[in-house]
Amino acid sequence: MSGVLSWFGIGRADYRHSNLDISVEIFDTVIARISHAVSVSNREEGGKFIGKISQNGNQIKIRVETYIDSGSRVNNSVGHLMPDGEYQEAMFRVLETFDQDIHYLGSWHTHHCNGLAELSQGDIRGYTETVNSRQYDLDYFFALLITDLYGSELRKRYYLFVRSQGSAEIPDSAVHIIQGTSPLEQILKSAEEAAFSHRRSQANFYRGASEHRPQMEVAADFMQKIRSEDRGWILNHFPRAQTLEAKKDGSIYWRWLISLDDGDLKVRYQYPSYSSSRPAHLEIIYDSEEVISENILLNSSRFEQIDKYLALAMEKAKSIALRNTK
Ligand SMILES: [Zn+2]
Structure with a gap:
């Protein structure tokens, strides 16, 4: 099933009627890795989605196959997330050597630690800038927001940002978690685990010398x-x-x-x-x-x-x- 989006343009001037017909597939290995990252952290976490996108008339299909984590030098807290862009860019170049057909097509991040159940103004501004930037290859940007974690179950919301148009929430019915593993998953999973253990050892180091902490x-x-x-x-x-x-x-x-x-x-x-x-x-x-x-x-x-x-x-x-x- 897919979903027809109605827009909530950012500001009245951006408002457009639209009949984009969207369907999104997300590999279950992606959701599993996100669940793990969220469950071990009480800060905002996130990652850059890698996958495929196809368009046929007004029908858009997005498939999220894997993601690049925020890196060991991520700057995050309970209320903000600044991924290490340099690391993510370099990693993307490495992945391209394996598969030239991959796209950076969106991102996920979490508010489980602060309870904000929607995208913040800053999130909307950031995603809008990205989808409208010249460096961004696609006309669409898919965003996944984790709003909460119940046991091992994630509460999720989905959004689509469209170049020079605005953004809309994607209904749950248009998003499907399917079985699948990207050939790149193993590399990215290892990189994420390494980043987390590096961050943990840094945190322990700082705890031992708290007067030197920023x-x-x-x-x-x-x-x-x-x-x-x-x-x-x-x-x-x-x-x-x-x-x-x-x-x-x-x-x-x-x-x-x-x-x-x-x-x-x-x-x-x-x-x-x-x-x-x-x-x-x-x-x-x-x-x-x-x-x-x-x-x-x-x-x-x-x-x-x-x-x-x-x-x-x-x-x-x-x-x-x-x-x-x-
Ligand atoms: Zn946010």
Whole structure:
């Protein structure tokens, strides 16, 4: 089965109606390797897809056969991923000596570590730039986003970016995981394993000499720990809470509702965008009135701070409801 895409162009000017008929096949060995990479990391990971693409009229077929990992010099954290482009480029040249018919046709990356269930503004900007760049050979760029990991099961979303047109989400029904192994898989799997073990030994090395670690890395690790603890606490208390990305500055925030007798408390808990030495911010709205706007210090007492303000918000909401009925 394939899927006909409807566009969500980036910005109104890009909006086009389209009847592209797309089907995507992904080798199961690719999914297995992604699952493994995601399960051993609590940072953003990713890779460049290698495969084949064919077009017949408005029908596009993409087959993802393998991928190049982000390299041992990857720069990543819980909230960002900068692959080693030099390594990926060099590796691609090596692969071409085995098979001249391969294409770089997209990429995957993961948000399992930060809970953002969609592409970030930065992701969309980056993919749009890639598909529109002169160096990119194709008119299509296929993106796979891992949004979560349940046991060994990946939650996935798929997108297609089209040169000078825009992008669209590809429905699950148009994507098929099929049995297959690229002849290049063994090389790339070994390279990825080597990169991971190199990164592990670097991390151990740094742990042994923590005062020499770059400040940025220490900060990223700190936020990673905070966010993963928060995720556990928040979803335990408010299972329907969602993480989103602020349009203004790209900072990550949690949003959830608490239903009261006479309306909802709208809670927003936002992380600082750059520095981990700044507090998070908690905002609670009731009946379009701001009842709480407080900083939350990111230390071990933050859940008590949040609980205290939630209780206060409920009291304020009660008196507002009372006032409204008078
Ligand atoms: Zn992303």
